[in-house]
Amino acid sequence: MSEAAVRDRPLSAIGFARPAPLLIACLVACAAIGGAAAFGSIGLETWAWTCAALAALAVFDVLALRRTPTPEVRRLLPDALAIGVEREVQLEFAPGEHRRTFDVHDLHPGAWESEGLPRRIVLNPGTVASVGYKLRPTARGAFEFEGVQMRLRSPLRLWRQSRVAGPPHAVRVFPNFVPLTRFALLSADQASRLVGAHLKRRRGQGTDFEQLREYRVGDSLRQIDWKATARAKKLISREYEDEKNQQIVLMLDTGRRMLARDGALGHFDQALDASLVVAYLALRQGDGVALHASGGDRRWVPSQRGAASIDVLLRAAYDLQPRAEATDYLAAATELSLLQRRRALVLWVTNVRDEDSEDLLAAARMLQKRHLVAIASLREQALDDIMASSAPNPEDAVLAGATARYLAERAQAHEALRRHHITVLDVTSAQLPAALVQQYLSVKRDGLL
Structure with a gap:
């Protein structure tokens, strides 16, 4: 995805950059140095240069994060699912130019049961990365995956940013068929x-003719085919199937x-x-x-x-x-x-x-x-x-x-x-x-x- 495409995504898809734990630790350290400078332990000029350097690095890092393209992702999942049946969902990430590490969470319908999220992905140049997780739909109807949420880290690990990639994915959840x-291979009785x-099996009690067969004890007289009996010189009965x-x-x-x-x-x-x-x-x-x-x-x-x-x-x-x-x-x-x-x-x-x-x-x-x-x-x-x-x-x-x-x-x-x-x-x-x-x-x- 190009830088222009990243900038053109709606605000709901690209979150604000937030300080990472490393930047917070650096700010705490800078505040401690400022306290030491206030008591004369170190010079104010040293503290000022330290804060200026940290600010410059933070600005450089957040701009680099903004220029970082969002990884392209594809979700492998059928468009028709069965309620209550667990399925494996695969997320595939296209390779980029540089090694990337980020956290991933799929934006599946919130009430569904999932196992294996969130996950950390290491995306190497020239290699497609994939991750799978288990998903169990808990309701029937039409649903939509809003995309794949990623939490990217800046090059210097001072900032984190949440982005949503991938188009919406519509699925239908059917009864468990x-x-x-x-x-499929069984008779109605089986x-x-x-x-x-x-059900008790009752021979010959249907209304649609099925076949002729030799008379059996218990057959009704109405089942006897007298013409076939005369030709065969033994009692022949008609057998019927259900209408x-x-x-x-x-x-x-x-x-x-x-x-x-x-x-x-x-x-x-x-x-x-x-x-x-x-x-x-x-x-x-x-x-x-x-x-x-x-x-x-x-x-x-x-x-x-x-x-x-x-x-x-x-x-x-x-x-x-x-x-x-x-x-x-x-x-x-x-x-x-x-x-x-x-x-x-x-x-x-x-x-x-x-x-x-x-x-x-x-x-x-x-x-x-x-x-x-x-x-x-x-x-x-x-x-x-x-x-x-x-x-x-x-x-x-x-x-x-x-x-x-x-x-x-x-x-x-x-x-x-x-x-x-x-x-x-x-x-x-x-x-x-x-x-x-x-x-x-x-x-x-x-x-x-």
Whole structure:
């Protein structure tokens, strides 16, 4: 970078020169000499020449620092990251004409976890210097690295100056889609077992013809193909597979109910991850998947098909965030009814509270007129921990009693929904992926769509 480029950078990128510890020590020594001169130990002329020499050196050194070019730097980092996944970031510094030593700190988003910063760099002529550090994104969305901050030292080590080099670097943080790759070579049954879903295998109960095979004990008479039986002179049964080309709508609450946290990730992050697991399995099964978000952030992604469409859902949902706003369940149901005209399985992820039960019930019944509705009600893990622990003192006993009452009211709200034939999944965020997958595959096996 040229000297003109350094001068033309905004003030926020080039800080003021500050005295280094060596200059401060020299000033203290000069003050001590002045004290000695005041008491006549040394001559005033000696002290004056000492101060003048120090001032001349300081001015020369700060001017030399100002003329020193800022090292050129390049950051090696993908433009797409996954939340909670540690990545290695490399900073490469172009060689200059002289040996340089400076401290470096990368201006990554402040809330992210990093390890290995700041670092001291020794930049030799003709040699590219590189330094790596570990970075873990802690939130989804669009972010920007403001640059690389360097603390340069003047030639005589009397001054230090902070500079920011490198252009801004925009990155997007997606949900952690790496677990989805575990399902790439697995069948729906194998993938469902991998996430903890438990389904009984029922042969021949689908609606799409798959193959003919020899009759097995337990096959229904309706499965027997009599023409094939006559040709083969033995009983031949038709085997069916689950119907394809069905519709799934993932309905996510982005309101204040989803701001709760269990562990490192919030409820909404875990709900989004679980929804993507179901979406990936459904797309591989040949079904269409749509996504609807309401409450805080609002988003609609029309039905997608094909396993590659998971990328469309990831890009559309990566920056969704819950907000401290009340969710209007009736408005969300009305909007979805207008957007999704074809019958679908609606998997609605929220956190049901007693005070919301009437609005949620009305919204679910509205959707029931055309769709099959299942509501996943997220339960905070802390509630289970309180109920499982003992109460050694009165304060813990009061807390356990209040928790038991809250859970009872919550169960009543769930029961009110079930009385109207609405499926309710009362699960923690850790149980959610298995519960959603199991519900989806159960509906397909039973032919309810």
